Amino acid sequence: MKIGKQTLKLENTPKLLETSSSVGPKEADGPLGNYFDIKVNDIFFGEKTFEKAETKFLTTAINNLLQKVSLQNDKIDYIFSGDLLNQCIASAYSVRDLEIPFFGLYGACSTYVEGMILASILVNSGMGEKIIYSASSHFCSSERQFRMPLEHGNQRPPSAQYTVTGAGCGLITTSKIEKKAPFITYVTPGKIVDLGINDMANMGAAMAPAAVMTILTHLEDTGRKPEYYDAIITGDLGNEGSEILIDLCKKNGVDISKVHTDCGKEIFDTINDRDVNSGGSGCGCIASVFSGYFYQKMKEQKINKVLLVATGALMSPISINQGESIPSIAHAVAIENEVN
Amino acid sequence: MDTNKFNMTKEEYKEYVDKKSENSPILKNVLLAFLVGGIICIIGQVVTNCLIAKNIDEKTAKTFSTVFLIFLGAFLTSFNLYSKLGKYAGAGSVVPITGFSNSIVAPAIEYKAEGYILGLGSNMFKIAGPVLVYGIFCSFIYGVIYYVITMIR
Amino acid sequence: MLMEYLKVFLTGGIICSIAQVLIDKTKITPARILVLFVSLGVVFTGLGLYQHIVDFGKSGATVPISGFGYSLATGVKEAIDEKGFIGIFTGGVTATSAGIAAAVIFGFLGALIAKPKAK
Numbered sequence: 001m002k003i004g005k006q007t008l009k010l011e012n013t014p015k016l017l018e019t020s021s022s023v024g025p026k027e028a029d030g031p032l033g034n035y036f037d038i039k040v041n042d043i044f045f046g047e048k049t050f051e052k053a054e055t056k057f058l059t060t061a062i063n064n065l066l067q068k069v070s071l072q073n074d075k076i077d078y079i080f081s082g083d084l085l086n087q088c089i090a091s092a093y094s095v096r097d098l099e100i101p102f103f104g105l106y107g108a109c110s111t112y113v114e115g116m117i118l119a120s121i122l123v124n125s126g127m128g129e130k131i132i133y134s135a136s137s138h139f140c141s142s143e144r145q146f147r148m149p150l151e152h153g154n155q156r157p158p159s160a161q162y163t164v165t166g167a168g169c170g171l172i173t174t175s176k177i178e179k180k181a182p183f184i185t186y187v188t189p190g191k192i193v194d195l196g197i198n199d200m201a202n203m204g205a206a207m208a209p210a211a212v213m214t215i216l217t218h219l220e221d222t223g224r225k226p227e228y229y230d231a232i233i234t235g236d237l238g239n240e241g242s243e244i245l246i247d248l249c250k251k252n253g254v255d256i257s258k259v260h261t262d263c264g265k266e267i268f269d270t271i272n273d274r275d276v277n278s279g280g281s282g283c284g285c286i287a288s289v290f291s292g293y294f295y296q297k298m299k300e301q302k303i304n305k306v307l308l309v310a311t312g313a314l315m316s317p318i319s320i321n322q323g324e325s326i327p328s329i330a331h332a333v334a335i336e337n338e339v340n
Numbered sequence: 341m342d343t344n345k346f347n348m349t350k351e352e353y354k355e356y357v358d359k360k361s362e363n364s365p366i367l368k369n370v371l372l373a374f375l376v377g378g379i380i381c382i383i384g385q386v387v388t389n390c391l392i393a394k395n396i397d398e399k400t401a402k403t404f405s406t407v408f409l410i411f412l413g414a415f416l417t418s419f420n421l422y423s424k425l426g427k428y429a430g431a432g433s434v435v436p437i438t439g440f441s442n443s444i445v446a447p448a449i450e451y452k453a454e455g456y457i458l459g460l461g462s463n464m465f466k467i468a469g470p471v472l473v474y475g476i477f478c479s480f481i482y483g484v485i486y487y488v489i490t491m492i493r
Numbered sequence: 494m495l496m497e498y499l500k501v502f503l504t505g506g507i508i509c510s511i512a513q514v515l516i517d518k519t520k521i522t523p524a525r526i527l528v529l530f531v532s533l534g535v536v537f538t539g540l541g542l543y544q545h546i547v548d549f550g551k552s553g554a555t556v557p558i559s560g561f562g563y564s565l566a567t568g569v570k571e572a573i574d575e576k577g578f579i580g581i582f583t584g585g586v587t588a589t590s591a592g593i594a595a596a597v598i599f600g601f602l603g604a605l606i607a608k609p610k611a612k
Contacts, residue, residue: 149466251346381556
């Protein structure tokens with residue numbers, strides 16, 4: 001049921017039954033290293049190209065998910081998946097052998113939550129019982145997609161972020177399934193916001209306003225206060241973007257500073273690691289950090305009410321070269337251990 | 341677009357972001373660029389001087405020195421070392437001719453995955469191509485002007 | 494001798510520092526810096542200024558990419574003096590032919606042996 005401006009209340013409260021994550025070497029060495037399901041020491045994952053490697057990260061995460069819930073792929077109704085590569089090839093090639101009806105998504109770094117929202121809506125409406133959503137990114141394949149060749153000796157400004165190599169996925173099921181798992185209670189799909197930032201090395205600043213809009217709208221629509229949540233988790237705003245988010249929310253009379261955390265800040269040691277600059281980014285950032293770390297914390301009931309907000313920058317190198325600014329989006333989903 | 345939540349125009353937001361963003365550590369960057377750029381130039385001069393000392397004429401010695409630096413840049417790039425240098429040296433590793441060489445080898449390595457002709461071959465000059473285009477075109481304009489002036493004289 | 498190297502170091506260092514300031518202050522990307530500097534090299538040579546820098550700094554002025562512009566421009570000038578009109582077309586690339594060919598050859602060989610790696 002739609003409430004307020006753009007939020008949906010999912011009365012049948014679909015369950016987020018299980019999640020799965022896979023990451024590359026740098027992420028495995030980071031502060032959250034222990035929480036990921038699959039850690040791969042080789043950035044190529046034994047493949048010949050980075051694109052194939054990304055595909056394998058995603059495939060491995062999905063297969064691991066199926067194993068965790070002991071389901072064959074023919075028991076899955078649909079799969080939603082997306083990544084950062086042209087024509088979403090990591091997703092398409094991952095799903096190629098799965099024989100599950102497939103929807104390809106492009107929401108840049110917001111894809112993980114976009115998929116989660118669509119899967120939850122389908123399950124809530126009774127159109128499916130078991131739906132997988134997933135997303136992936138790879139540092140080397142996205143550098144190539146969006147920036148300079150890897151071996152080019154250039155510097156990255158402090159506001160730049162480091163694309164996470166990894167994938168994450170989850171299984172949304174009807175609440176009829178007995179197993180204890182968190183529920184999806186509300187979803188707030190975002191609108192595109194563009195405040196004119198065109199600096200590809202400052203994505204945090206480009207995406208922060210979208211996160212502000214979606215978070216404020218969600219709180220208005222549901223009548224909740226930020227303190228209602230144990231954590232408001234954004235995807236990959238990084239250090240700078242997070243500061244801007246908190247700042248702009250405050251200007252609207254909403255203080256989220258006590259409950260806000262950002263996957264991009266959590267996944268790397270942004271203080272001591274020179275390379276990551278402002279933090280992690282990419283679809284794989286929120287995908288691996290939520291699937292690995294935060295979902296685990298929810299299962300352990302260390303946190304019970306979460307607002308997960310994934311932000312995405314929807315430009316392409318072509319549009320940037322043509323002088324366009326960066327249109328940004330943020331999707332939010334409320335995940336709670338108890339339903340009242 | 342409903343931007344009244346922000347109470348700021350695009351210009352104001354840009355200004356706000358510029359103020360907010362952490363500046364590059366410019367003094368440190370410039371010092372490192374100076375140091376590395378200067379050293380690369382010294383290497384070039386040492387090679388030139390050594391060759392001149394061996395009775396090779398100056399022009400050939402200079403050309404040889406350029407070829408050597410280009411080799412050095414390509415060599416360091418193919419062993420994944422030039423990007424490590426670039427992280428610290430910035431413009432100090434971009435501007436010398438070794439950086440030109442790096443900008444040719446880097447995409448060539450990366451696009452090898454798409455094959456030797458449409459990958460490596462066609463992407464080799466992805467970054468360095470414009471340098472040749474604008475360098476040669478500028479020299480053409482200069483040539484025309486110079487030619488006209490010599491004609492008038 | 495030592496003085497000569499000091500001059501080389503200073504000249505090369507200053508040219509690179511100017512580029513670094515431009516990158517940090519104006520967000521001009523390194524790829525554009527290369528184009529800017531090679532073009533400026535041609536322009537300053539044309540104005541007769543770059544020759545003084547080369548006389549002072551030697552490799553310090555010729556090794557940076559602006560020196561590539563200097564070679565192009567001086568090449569064009571000399572070729573026009575020698576061969577007239579056709580020199581406009583032959584001079585630049587002839588003067589820089591060794592550099593361009595070396596870049597293609599070593600670039601190709603380097604790419605053959607190398608494997609891409611994450612930073």
